[in-house]
Amino acid sequence: MGPAPFSWGKEKIKSFYKEIELAEVDNVFIGDIVCHKRHIFSSDELKEIINGLQNAEKKVFVSTLALVTNNKELEGIEEIIGLGDGVEANMMGVFNYFREKNPLVADKKLIAGAFLNIYNWKAAEYLSKFNVERIIMPFEISDSSIADIAKSISSKIEVYGWGNLSTALSWRCYTARSLDISRDECKMVCLDYPEGMVLETVDRQDLFIINGPQILSAKTHCLIEYIDKLKDIGVTSIRIEPSLKNTVEVINIYRQTIKGERDGKEAVEILNKFADHGLCNGWFLGKPGWEYVAA
Amino acid sequence: MREASCIRREIDFCVFPSPLMGEGWGEGDINMKKIKINAPAGNLECLKAAVDAGANAVYIGFQSASNLRNFAGINFNFKTAKEGINYAHHHKVKVYVTVNSYPQAGELSICLKAIDDAYKLGADAVIVSDLAVLEYTRKNHPNLPIHLSVQAGASCLESIRFYRDEFGVNYFILPRTLTLKEIKEITASSKAKVELFASGSLCINYEGRCFLSSYITGESTNTEGTCSRPKFLSLEKKEDLIAKINGISINRFSDRELLISPALSARFFADESGQWKDSFLINRRQICKGRFFNKTTRDFDYPFQSPVYLNTLDLIPELSQAGIDAIKIEGRQRSEDYVRRSILVWKKALDDYASNPSGFKVASFLDTELDIMFESLEPSINCYLGK
Known part of the structure; x- marks a missing residue:
């Protein structure tokens, strides 16, 4: 499970992870990727959430x-990187802490996040010197490139399987901009929009979701029909x-489909109902990201 | 913990220099250096124009998917690059070769060949993003300077330190995501040489992490070096004029808007002759400069970036005080005339500042000159002011 993409506030986040304690996920990523102001928990509060998940046998x-x-x-990063079982690095500077064996990350696992742009196996192999346990594939990478990386390295490979994908990230807060306020004076107005702001085209097609300084796809990326293919090309986890x-x-x-208890075609019909603005998966098939290609 | 970590960052740079540490990592009076001009060249004519106009360095790319301006009709082959580099070196101008794609499966060799060719040609540096390309360059050409491409997105001291320690990079092209204050934080603590985009098209998103073009067109900025290529642009005239990229609407222009400029209006409606793909639309084809309905606020506006171009002439004093090594003029896809005029504008402005720093004011005709080149776009410096 990836980190919560939107600004939810303390109470929503706490209750969400309480629910996740009971869910059938192996790994939970926690923290905010897009805006430093959303680091609203103290280390103790964050540790409490992490402990709850760890007690429920999640990493x-x-x-x-x-x-950054x-x-x-x-x-802000240094305050939190030592709190869990490991760190998902979304900028290269985090690798310094591991190379230099900084006590902050002693015994922590290192995971290379999607924002590091690992597009080829040689780049992936380079990361092995840092003992990277897992590499999250870039959003726009195709199945053949994933296969090429997976067959060449020993690190585990994770792909985004479900969710609104990051199509851009900026220093500018688009939520604040849409309300005519500057990022410096935002007062975390994004808390009022826990599912972001949907942008539609002039011909009324939902295209993007504004999430603070991030632009997400309005469509929900979905690879449920490609579970077998993901296994075949060496993907070890789905986010x-x-x-x-x-x-x-x-x-x-997803769990039932991975176990073979549910057919992908049947699963996508149910999941389609959960996607408010439709499904997409084009990137995985080497096409424009907004397209959906049925298996 | 906060104070300690801050101190450590500075100590690291002073006490443990990289074995590959080059010029730019030592102590020095960075504030008094004159800012250099690094200019784009999409072909030999542009390169010669840049050299003749007084650029300190020219950056070029090969005709392959090795760099992020992989457009038909521009860039260099081995022979023209050789002639260009010889010409530049004869005039004591440096040439940097851009190899900043993120190659996917099967494409890595294209980038590695570009690195080898750049070395054979005697390029003064290569501009790189991908970890595999960085590693190859450092291992195989240990004396070839590497400039970290803006696409790599080294935006803070720890990331800069990573690339310095791992690959001996001592020159960084900073993302357009940093405020002047943040740029000063980097130059003050690291003594890294930094180059800053100062003039030309403005990317509002974090470089290397913008997939808007890829999402709509399937052509990626990172891997294919293209962003909303003009071939994807189409127009549909209904009540208003609707601009589309790969069939997805990204803007709507009312008759009233078009009437603001009779010249623009005339060009719009000349689409049957193919003339509609003029600079007005070309400058507005990027998805980040599109206009959309915000379903929450009910506004129809530019949610990311209104159509502007980057013009930092007014910031020359601040850039100089920040210790910037060079300004980068964007536009390898642009004409020889653009390259020459941009350099002349910047050279004049930088000379004016050098001769009278305390009384510096940008001559109005210099702003006008840039405005003319970016017709129909407003100048902006907001990205460096955090606005």
Whole structure:
């Protein structure tokens, strides 16, 4: 399970992870990737959530910001990277802590996040010197490139299986901009939009979702019909993006399909109902990301 | 913990220099150096124009998917690159070869060949993003300087330190995601040489992490070096004029908007002759500069970036005080005339600043000159002001 993509506030996040304690997921990523202001928990509060998940036999990884632009944000990362079982690095600077055996990350596992842009097996192999346990594939990478990486390296390979995908990230907060306020003075107005703001084209097609400084696809990326193919090409884990609605149901459907208890065609029909703006998976098939290609 | 980590970051840079540490990592009076001009060249004519106009360095790319301006009709082959590099070196101008794609399966060899060719040609540096290409370059050409491409997105001290320690990179092209204050934080603590985009098209998203073009067209900025290529642009005239990229609507222009400029209006409606793909639309074809309905606020506006171009002439004093090594003029896809005029504008402005720093003011005709080149776009510096 990936980190919560939107700004939910403390109470929503706490109750969400309480629910996830009972869900059939192996690994939970926690933290905010897109905005340093969303680091709203103290270390103790975050540790409490992590402990709850660990007691429920989940491995918990702290996801770092993808775009870090100053020392204050680096210090924010340093405060949390040691709290879980490992760290999902979304910017290269995090690797310094592991190379230098910084006590902050002693005995922690290192996972290379999707924002590191690992597009080929030689780049993936390079990361092996840092003992990277798992590499999350870039959003736009195709099945053949994933296969090429997976067959060449020993690290585990994870792909995004369900959720609204990151199509861009900026220093500018698009949520604040849409309300005519600056990012500096945002007062975390994103808390009022726990599912973001949907943008539609002039011909009324839902295209993007504004999520603070991030632009997400409005369509939900879905690889449920390709579970067997994912296994064949060497993918070892599938990432589900959290949502305020239906997350546990989505997890269950993926789990059943992975176990072979449910057919992919049947599963996608159910999942389609959970996708408010339609499904997509084009990137995985080497096509424009917004397209959906049935298996 | 906060204070300690801050101190450590500075100590690391001073006490443990990389064995590959080059010029730019030592102590020095960075504030007094004159900013250099790094100019784009999409072909030999542009390169010669850049050299003749007074650029300090020219950056080029090969005709392959090795770089992020992989457009038909531009870039260099081995022979033209050789002639260009010889010409530039004869005039004591440096040439940097851009090899900043993120190659996917089967494409890595294209980038590695570009690195080898750049080395054979005597390029002064290569501009790189991908970890595999960085590793190959450092292992096989240990004396070939590497500039970290903006696509790699090294936006903070720890990331800069990573690339320095791993690959001996001592020159960083900073993302357009940093405020002036943050740029100063980097230059003050690292002594890294940094280059900054100062003029030209403006990417509002974090470089290397924008997949808008890829999402709509299937052609990726990172791997194919293209962003909403003009071939995907189409127009549909209903009540208003609707601009589409690969069939997805990204803007709507009312008759009233078109009437603002009779010249633009005339060009719009000349689409049957193929003339509609003019600069007005070309400058608005990127999805980040599209106009959409926000279903929450009910506004129809530019949610990401209104159509502007980057013009940081006014920031020359701040850039100089920040210790920027060079400004980068965007536009390898642009004409010889654009390259020459842009350099002349920047050279004049930088000379004016050098001769009178305290009384510096941008001559208005320089702004006008840039405005003319980016007709129909407003100038902007907001990305460096955090707005």
